[in-house]
Amino acid sequence: MALRIAVVTDIHYGPTKPTETKLGLGALQLFDETVGEIAAYSPDLLVELGDRLSDDSPEADAERLAELAERFARLPGRCEHLQGNHDIVNLSETTTSRLLGRPLGHRSHDAQDWHLVFWDASPEYRGGLRLSGEDLEWLERDLNATSLPTVIFSHVPLGGGSMVGNYYFEGRSEGRAGHVNAELAREVIEASGKVVLAVAGHVHWNSLHTVDGTHYVTVQSLSETFTTAPQAAAAWATIELGDALHLRVLGNDPFEVSLTPKRLGSHWLPPRTRATSKRVGHAGATGSEGAGSDR
Numbered sequence: 015m016a017l018r019i020a021v022v023t024d025i026h027y028g029p030t031k032p033t034e035t036k037l038g039l040g041a042l043q044l045f046d047e048t049v050g051e052i053a054a055y056s057p058d059l060l061v062e063l064g065d066r067l068s069d070d071s072p073e074a075d076a077e078r079l080a081e082l083a084e085r086f087a088r089l090p091g092r093c094e095h096l097q098g099n100h101d102i103v104n105l106s107e108t109t110t111s112r113l114l115g116r117p118l119g120h121r122s123h124d125a126q127d128w129h130l131v132f133w134d135a136s137p138e139y140r141g142g143l144r145l146s147g148e149d150l151e152w153l154e155r156d157l158n159a160t161s162l163p164t165v166i167f168s169h170v171p172l173g174g175g176s177m178v179g180n181y182y183f184e185g186r187s188e189g190r191a192g193h194v195n196a197e198l199a200r201e202v203i204e205a206s207g208k209v210v211l212a213v214a215g216h217v218h219w220n221s222l223h224t225v226d227g228t229h230y231v232t233v234q235s236l237s238e239t240f241t242t243a244p245q246a247a248a249a250w251a252t253i254e255l256g257d258a259l260h261l262r263v264l265g266n267d268p269f270e271v272s273l274t275p276k277r278l279g280s281h282w283l284p285p286r287t288r289a290t291s292k293r294v295g296h297a298g299a300t301g302s303e304g305a306g307s308d309r
Contacts, residue, residue: 016256017126020052023063023215024098024235027078029070035181037246038068041237042081048236048250049085055252058125060089063215063233064098064137064169072104079105079113086114098169098216099137120152128255129162137169142189150198157206163275164208165255171214172199173230175223181240183217191217203228210275211259220269227276229259234267242266
């Protein structure tokens, strides 16, 4: 039987002032409707990929997070949360964890012969998103400790796919749609030979990009409108893990794909132009800088 996972991301509840694209004022109502749909799907696990909030103030953010937490609590079964760049502007990890009633930070567990990684790499932004050496070392240790096919969930995408056509990120500087050193994460992933799927939010669209047989997908934001204007995308996704990897994004920006998981330990031939890696103890991975709020 396939492992059934529901995914929701980039709810962006708030602020009180409307924005050009995100329907943050209507996000709670959208999420109320989504909670009912997720409950009807009855997943084995719900994964929320971060940016629950559009940062406003500490008081407003805490109040809105408490409202969202009450909705998450209505859902049966396990729920895992990741931190988005907007979530950390006004609320500490301790406060967020207390309000959600769930631990944050890097963690993983096994379910039905799958290894599931909730990689809570810091989404701090100041001049560019950057993975720390500690983030990379944790991921390397975790992947070394499993022999199971693995799925990684993160807020920020790791695959390095094109942003052509993206309302927020086309033509923007490096380190906004993804980490400036995301290739170091892909090196760890490729070296393990175990990661068949990586799922992220942050970029507010549905996408698929495959590197060395690992499928990197992103899921559309719940409250985004740039692909569905003037209505919100109302997006959430189902992932079914079995002999095939089946992803379906529901709502007003539908997307569906069925993928074959890579054979563990298999690799593509490397690109002819790939430079020799400079990663020595994850050199160049440190120096994460400050918080920020690009998406």
